Amino acid sequence: MTGKTHIIGGVAASLAFAQITNYEPIILLGAGAVGALIPDICHGGSKIGRTFPSLSKIINAVFGHRTFTHSLLFLAMAAFLFFTFLPNEALAAGLLVGMGSHLLLDMATKNGIKLLFPFKMRVRFPVTTKTGGTAEHMIFALLSLLSVYFGYSAFDFVY
Template identity: 70%
Template sequence: MTGNTHIVGGIAASLAFAQVSHYDPVILLGAGVVGALIPDICHGGSTIGRKLPIVSKVINTIFGHRSFTHSLLFLFLIEVLLTTFLKNESVTVGILVGMVSHYILDMATKNGIKLLFPLKVTIRFPLTTKTGGKIEYLVFAALSLLSVYFGYEAFVNNY
């Protein structure tokens, strides 16, 4: 998936999570967007890869794309780092929700992800799409509509 689809996926996921949790939807929203971008640190052309090119290059050289940073192991390590060094649980949860949304969206692509890294098993859904294709555009549109719906619900119920 493209960066824009990951961003709107992070928005939709974090606002949906706000519906069933006690966390501040504004914090979840911001953290969810950041989390939705983090897994692509392994790709130099990604939004986060362009911001941190040296880190991106090192991670890509060691692990490649859609392996370690798209795994449950990486998700767990990020969770440990965030809970150790951040005292704001809403930020931690928002980042993790955004990362999970990224994983789910990339599992819908033909290349899938190495969710169980270091195992070399590729995980993808039975029906997949091409990154940047027409189906991704429909996914983006659906996630945008869900973001509006969940956003309305989150902010009406919380403010």
């Protein structure tokens, strides 16, 4: 999936999460968008990889792409760090929701992810899409609509 699809996925997921929590929706929204980019730190050409090129190169050299940073182990470690060191619980939760949305979206690609890293098994959905293909554009559109729907509910717009 492309960066824009991951961002809108993080936005949609965080706004959906806002429906079932008492966290501040605007914090979840921002954190979800950022969190959705974090797993791709292992790829130098990604939005976050270009922002932190040295860190990206190190992580890629040690683990490769779509391995450790796309795993439940990484998600659990991030949860521990976020809830221990971040000053706001909504920020931590939003980052994790965004990261989780990233993993789900990458499971919809042909290559899948190593969700159970360090085990080498790749996990993907039975039906997959090509990054940047027509199906991804349709997923982007659907996630955009879901973001509007959940955003409307989360922010209690009154007309």
